[in-house]
Amino acid sequence: MTDERWLHALGQELARHRLTPDLTHHVVAEAAAHLRDSGQPALRAFGTPQGYAAAVVESLASQHRPPRRPPGRVRLRASQITKRYGRRTVLGPTDLTVRAGEVAAIVGANGCGKSTFLRICAGLLSPDSGEVVVDGVLGYCPQNGGTYDFLLPEEHFVLVGAGRGLDRARSRRLGRSGAATLQWEPARDTQARHLSGGTRQKLNLVMAALGDPDVLLLDEPYQGFDRGAYLDFWQHVWRWRDEGRAIVVVTHLLNQLDQVDQVLDLTPGTREAAA
Amino acid sequence: MKLLTVAEMALRELSRRRGVLVLLLALPLVCYLVRHDQVGQSIRFLLLGLAWAVSTTALFASGTSRHIEPRLRLSGYRSHHLYLGRLVAMWLLGLAVSTPFFALIAVDHAGEVRLGALAAAMVLAVTVAAPFGLLIGAVVPRELEGALILLVTISLQMMIDPADSLTRLTPFWSSREIGTYAIDYTGPEYLVRGLTHGIVVTLLATALVAVLSTIRLRTRPHLRYAPR
Known part of the structure; x- marks a missing residue:
């Protein structure tokens, strides 16, 4: 898997986890910057896009849960x-x-x-x-x-x-x-x-x-x-x-x-x- | 509108079952050809084959829809949209199947039969067969049992002595009577008897389908909708 495909898959996974577009873009950009700086292939640096997305979501979960409306009737x-x-x-x-x-x-x-x-x-x-x-x-x-x-x-x-x-x-x-x-x-x-x-x-x-x-x-x-x-x-x-x-x-x-x-x-x- | 949508979808579904369509045409054709040397018998058998084909199709259409109708009820359909829509579809399909056979007889036996009465016998065969097949489907949920009941009914209709008074209790007696009027040039009492019998059986079968479908698809009493 090329780094580009890996980053694309990461973006899709993050969207599936309901991260906002801004936050998704930010996480993908950070990962891309890390890959560029380290020169490592994405799979070695972060593992699978699914696993990395899950880890990111878990770490952000407490801060980024979308606001809930109070239950209605x-x-x-x-x-x-x-x-x-x-x-x-x-x-x-x-x-x-x-x-x-x-x-x-x-x-x-x-x-x-x-x-x-x-x-x-x-x-x-x-x-x-x-x-x-x-x-x-x-x-x-x-x-x-x-x-x-x-x-x-x-x-x-x-x-x-x-x-x-x-x-x-x-x-x-x-x-x-x-x-x-x-x-x-x-x-x-x-x-x-x-x-x-x-x-x-x-x-x-x-x-x-x-x-x-x-x-x-x-x-x-x-x-x-x-x-x-x-x-x-x-x-x-x-x-x-x-x-x-x-x-x-x-x-x-x-x-x-x-x-x-x-x-x-x-x-x-x-x-x-x-x- | 809802009724017509159900009818349209039933027809679309059936029209894609090419094997069914071929058999639907083959059944009356075989009945016709097997006694082709005798005009009266071949036409009577064709009418019976037509009724058999349409009622069997209606039976299977009923079985196909059985598991989907509850969700359609929840989607806003009333029971009568569902069974009447399917009935309309079966009638239209039956008429479409009848047309080439009418043309075949008109060419094959031109001048030997009353064509107007023959058309009436075909229409009546289809009219009775559709609700009768739906009725069997409503009474017997399993298709194999339903098909066997139809087989028994048709066999009885074929084998019973026409002079026997029991014959009037068979569902497709009407088309036989009108067929006799068309083929043997009998008096109008045959036509009247046939029409009356066909209309009564159609109404009775449709009413029973309505009752059974309404019961099966009723809103259960434990479920209440809050007033909006």
Whole structure:
């Protein structure tokens, strides 16, 4: 990897970590100056761009976290949700309250009811008891499926956009710009069945967010994403949060949990929402 | 607008399944050719093949959409946008498939059949078959079971004695009656009976699809939206 490519990759990584453009430029310029002065190749001097960016971000984290708006009104309140399949209790009494401008992560082992809880919150599945109150428009991204094999991405945007009351041109524009923020440019002639698993999930995610829903329910939407797309996904989440949306993400990846506002652990015995 | 968007996307999706389109045309054609030496039988079989092809397509279209419709409901669609949109798509597709067969018979048996009545029989076959296929799809969520139910229905329709009163309970009896009117130059009572039967079956199947879809895609009572 040439130094130029390394510096470019560093800039992209820093942007994914949400460093401001000025700060990104400053860090890249400092690294370039160091390389020039030392004459060392970038990989030997700093390691991988990803690793160096992570180290820089970590050292700056305490000083450069973007200012947060205070959470707004309650957008989603799930109270005393329970669910059984036959004799098996999938969900014990579970509560979750998410306000505008908050991100809640639902975590837990496989089979502990994470997707079931999200489907109940979306109204796609009935609980045995409890209720869900939603203030605003819901957007839902399923774990898999949710697309038509033989339709093009743009046709999916038009289909969902029509449901949201958007005209075709606006649906396509919003879909394309949503895709671009996930580093994806939908080809005009590629049907959904020909998309890779990760790209298909990007399509799913863009569809869920189309029309600016107030509450976003995301069921492990990053499956199949590469590392870059995964980071871009979380940047999306932070941006939606800053825009005042309430977001619930089902996840089993724990490395972003320190940045979410609350964690609902559905592992049996730990049914608590930790702020 | 929403209904038409659903119909458009259903048609776009189907139009890209080239294998399905070929088979959709091949099924009635085979039914027609296998009894080509007998005018009446070949046309009756073609009508049945047409109904079979359209209802099977509707069944599979219903299965394809089953996992996507909940998210479309959340995206602002009402249940009726979804099932009526799909129904309109199946009707349009069925009419498109019927047209070359109508032209084929018009050329093949010019002057031997009442072409106007034949067109009515084809339209009615498609009209009944689309909601019937959607109904099977709504009742039986698994496609294999649905396909087998359709196979049983069509087999029954093919094998049952036309004089048997039970034949009126079969879904595609209407096109047979109108077919008889068109081919055998019978009295108008055949046309009236066929039209009545076809309209009743269409309305009944559509109503059942509406009820089942509305139940499946209903907003669950535990979910309340705060007043805005």
